Amino acid sequence: MESTYTVWKKSTIRTIEDKTTSFDETLHKKVETDYLKRLVEKMATHAASPETLIVFQKQMDALVAAIPTSTGFEDKELRRDFLKKKNKIKNTATIKHKLVHKGYYIGIWLAFGMALGISFGVAFGNIALGLSIGLAIGVAIGAWLDSKALKEGRIV
Template identity: 65%
Template sequence: METIYTHWKEMLINMIDEKTATYNQELHKKAETDYLKRLLEKMATHAASPETLVTFQEEMNVLVEAIPTVAGFKDKEIRRDFIKKKSKLKNTVITKHKLVNKGYYVSIWMPLGIALGMPWGVVFGNIALGLPIGLAVGLAIGSSLDAKAKKEGRVV
């Protein structure tokens, strides 16, 4: 299975490179081509099961086919279709395969910490005191979860 995936991965990376050869740096960031290539590398070792790997391959094939040209990025419908497919793939990777972006948990836990710190600030009689405490707690939890994910090799 490894050699089949490796061949498919190399073929897809070449397709991404061909489709995005005329992109400037800004379009590469919008299309997240580096993320897609890193994701292809990570999935070889982090697929939950062979069935989910096949599903991932199908979704990735659809996404790579939907990568717009430079002119396609100016068309709202083409761009929106590509972004929807990319978001769906990212959500699948996070939920089924537990692969996350750098800073993923911090971005989730900081607002939660602030939201939890506000009521504590009210309890102590000073909201201004609760916000930084909640921020610090959210940052600490998010940072520890991000460090754990990096240690486990789950950061794309």
């Protein structure tokens, strides 16, 4: 017997596909349909508790209902409402459930490594050397954290 989440998951994915069938490639990228479908799939195993899963379901239902039509993307208010809801659910997935997109940690640690490298470069009198060392360290740490997230199944 299927759980209620499994039934909801299939229904939600079907609804996302139905609402986005007329979209071209650029609209699919704006809506991030593939990401949303993968997120619905991943939350079954990564929700901290049944209560958080219910909250996620309500947020996702509101997001799916807010997906504008292909002509609706021209309306600034509809687009803004949808993008706010999408960013909120992505932030919730990242912060509360530790679900990240591919390259998430590299992006964060690359910037952090560069900032650290510049400060070391200034301190030692060679900014270029410090920047390159900081960049290499940032990419190495970010790649390691991304591979760790992949092994743990946290990449959406």
